[in-house]
Amino acid sequence: MPAPVPRQRAIPAAECGQAQAVPAAGRPSGDAYPPRRDAARTDDETVREAATAENDTTHPMLTLLLIEDDPTAAPIVPDLLDSDGKPIRVRTARNLTEAERLLTDDVHCILLDLALPAPGRAAKAGETEELAVLRHVLRLAPRHAVLALTASGDAERGAEAVRVGAQDYLFRDELDGRLLSRAIRYAVERKRSDTAERRLAEGKLRAQENARLERGLLPTPLLEGSPLRFAARYRPGRSRALLGGDFYDTVRTPDGTVHAMIGDVCGHGPDEAALGVELRIAWRALTLAGLCGDELLGTLQQVLEHERDDDEIFATLCTVDIAPDGRRAGLCLAGHPAPLIAAPGRPARLLPQENNGPALGLVPGARWPRMQVELGSEWSLMLYTDGLIEGRVGSGRKERLGQDGMVEMIRRQFSEGLSGEELLRAAVSEVRELNGGELTDDVAVVLLDRVP
Template identity: 75%
Template sequence: MVASQCPTTTGPRGEGRTRPMPTTERHTEQQQAMLPSQRQETLPGDGRLGPAAAPALTLLVIGEDPTGAFTVPDLLDASGTRVRIRRARNLTEAERLLRDDVHCILLDLSGEAELEGLRRVLRLAPATAVLVTTSEADTERAAEAVRVGAQDYLHRDELRASHLTRAIRYAVERKRADLVQRRLTEARLLAQENSRLERGLLPRPLLEGADLRFAARYRPGRSRALLGGDFYDTVRTPDGTVHAMIGDVCGHGPDEAALGVELRIAWRALTLAGLSGGTLLATLQQVLENERQDDEIFATLCALDIAPDGRTADLYLAGHPSPLLAGPGRVPQLLPYEHGGPALGLLPETDWAAERVELGEVWTLMLYTDGLIEGRIGQGNQRLGQDGMVQLISAQLAAGLRGEDLLDAAVTEVRELNAGELTDDVALVLLDRG
């Protein structure tokens, strides 16, 4: 119905009071407030819009009005649902009137080309509910409209206020449910695709026969991305040497992520082919120079060749933070980094020297990328840094955390110190012996 305006009188204190309306006059006003085609139907309620009225909906009616049903600017049913009517003579005008406040579109199917018109409406307003109207004898066309994408159909002789507002509410809620279901389906498919990509792009350690425990964690900095520019890998060669590495391509886009995957795969292939140390790093630099999109792109790298007895290792640093070594009876500390060389891709014909390090009988080694240490702490610009990271890991080791639990706790605490999600990629590799 249209909201009716009852005459009022002023009481002793100025309050507005409704003057009783004669039954005949009230019935006549109710009949006038209804759709012209159904003024014989009387709905309960006086039709006034008050504070308790339900939230208003906007209906865009496209095309001719074959029943003369939409000559009023508003409808109001017995439940208090108000529907604002907006009219468009054709699809061109409808496109101009389609704004965010339109909840439902009503299209009359009265010509041979109207199903194509419906398809155009669905393209113009993919997130808006659509109702169609047909003659009672044209049920097949109505069913086809629903198959094409309309939420429901009405026969023209059903355009009563209560019936129409109920159909609009139903169509709007059904469209919302359809959109939610579509998003859930898209999210599920994306998760399945990401899982397949993760299995294909993130490495599986090749450590069969090694007396080591392995754990890793990876968090890309890009929103909703699977991979960033960080990369890592661990393999054991037939001579018993365990080779571990972690690296970081500068930048955060998909090109950098792809380059990180290429470098990781190249490192594994070269390692299994027998290359190691400075020769391997020099070859990786050639790969980077040939594959990078820009001459300014470089990559940092930390590589460890752990002796078959597990007590010593050769450390190679190419512009990368030094690993953390911990063990029983010793204070966790960073491995030496004085002899590190430049990052891959910065200088031609560079030589990276090995640093021999003593590991001992029982130890824990953590390799990491700079995303772990560059998070902020406090309210200022101060960063966690390597010293802060050593203190953080030391406290967690003292609390008895090991393996994946240690890495999860480390990433969680760094995020909390940063007061939000980390913007850089984070990769962590943990090797335990004894």
């Protein structure tokens, strides 16, 4: 059976916009007496109905929760109006237990009497009883504005309450409607501002942490002892991201062979980026363990099948293993565009791609033939993902750049004397300009140069 509701804090009486005066004799008289309610209805139901009614309006009414334990004292909350001249609803709780029940989402501000008895637990060492009450309320209502109410002249205690976390403090004996209304509006806006500032700071911190994490996941080439020069360019398609579904890596094994790889997980989200990192790390480990060609790609397919969230996720891959003398290389393609090679006196061209096998994750038990290609004594080898060739070009930008357009662009840039990082930066910038803005797909480009 529900407990009887104290009349001086009944919600219907309080919704008129002011706290109800209760004569010292105890029983209210006349219209001040709240209407009888069905005994089967609880305080919580009444509060929820009031919150629903408020949320249905175009301009919600401000709600103040007064936590004050002396129901027979003269009313400390005068008539209150918000900035639009509408009444501010007042709810009254005589203790922290009632306050917790009345603290619904539609409450905007709490007016806490610091003279309220402290919670049952002992105050911390050096903490006054009043501040123990305030700290308890702040823990109870971390998202609500709080005004501390203290005795007149006790400014030191009020200032300490603000330092603890209240938005402002007021003197009990100096309250009037205009002062309290203005203080409530100020406290609510200050709390909103503090909350927004805290969330902004937290968002910046998370962004910085994510940036450091993503930078740490990008590979560091292991080419110590190799005469080859390395350059890479990476541009994720996701807004504000540093890492996408494209991945690449380059390592030199103890026999002097340089292994390079570039790949692309279908999709553009964080899950695809994470899977790309897993595949890259697996490729490096397997390569350093001595695997190559079809055996390596078959093992990578097993890794993808175990790590992907959806059976339709696949990844394209291009691997090359360059002999220690730098004149020839083995090439494996798994549904990926063929690399581009350029050399002095010879225009840039694509390496053969007739033996292009299926992308990883599409065909169980697939095989990927390894092709032997001649590189020559001086060359530049560029591996790239399809983000570089799928940008739009032409009037209306209906056509894609494609491999042929990319080859012509690289030929021209080589003829202009560009190389290394400068060449890759110019290539990605020009593709973006031809597209008329940011590319929607991830772009990764790796360039290896052999200069005798």
